[in-house]
Amino acid sequence: MNGVRNVDADSPSGRNGAAITRLVQKNQIDAFLGLGDFQYDTAHCADYVKYWTPLWGGTKPKLYWVSAPNHDWQPGRNEDLDNFMNGQCPGAPAKAAINRQRGFIGNGDPYSKDFGNWHFVFLSSAQWRYDPAQADALTKWLDDDLAAASAEGKYLAVVFHDPYFTSDTDAHGRSTELKPWIDVMYKHRVRLTLSGSQHNYERSCPVNNEDRCVSDGMTAFQVSTGGIGLRSFTSDPSYIETRFSDTHGFLRMTLKDDGSFSWNFVRTSGLSSGTDSGTRQAP
Structure with a gap:
């Protein structure tokens, strides 16, 4: 999601994080699924707090995260993503949505x-x-x-x-x-x-x-x-x-209770040729 030491709000990462944050703040989405990698290249608590949080921290109230992508988690080298998502990194007490519901989730769980x-x-x-x-x-x-x-x-x-x-x-x-x-x-x-x-x-x-x-x-x-x-x-x-x-952008999806779903790729920067939308009908 975010590059090394990047805090530029006008960068592709900054634009993407801001666009999704607006949806969260307006309660226009039920969940934001974070697929990672969250913070390049080898992220510790201080990196999530100093770089990821200014651009993406507003997504945390709706965030369900993959636990954990390989750049965010390498045993013995960088293992702070689980602490960060549970609000345990100094300077970033906010918890991801799934952590508020389930408590601590360990990397790899x-x-x-x-x-x-x-x-x-x-x-x-x-x-x-x-x-x-x-x-x-x-x-x-x-x-x-x-x-x-x-x-x-x-x-x-x-x-x-x-x-x-x-x-x-x-x-x-x-x-x-x-x-x-x-x-x-x-x-x-x-x-x-x-x-x-x-x-x-x-x-x-x-x-x-x-x-x-x-x-x-x-x-x-x-x-x-x-x-x-x-x-x-x-x-x-x-x-x-x-x-x-x-x-650059994000995928917005609508899931129906009958098993059908629709999708729309929302462009936040880059060429307008990057687009995709459609519907898959119920089984």
């Missing part, structure tokens, strides 16, 4: 949350990098969590930082290690996923766990246009329907 008739799971894909055994164990947790929500008639969504359904860039390819999670998601017919990391925007067709466009697949959104420099694409997967890498 999964959690789930219902929004109306939708059930959202938040996972730390960084676990595959830092603790593969724990990431593998989370596969069963995810299976059990989605099964319980599905039995209650909820529509399912999963949020994580590193994308699986994505185009390559010079910096990153798809996170293939997530495949066990993807298999579980399709098993339970997850309707949508949200991820970031690539520094551009992508939307897939409804896709299954074998990269095929199918009517009961997941619509995968990859939204990493918060404010860091954007990256061009170097591959062209068949399951990607829309993408651009020239525009």
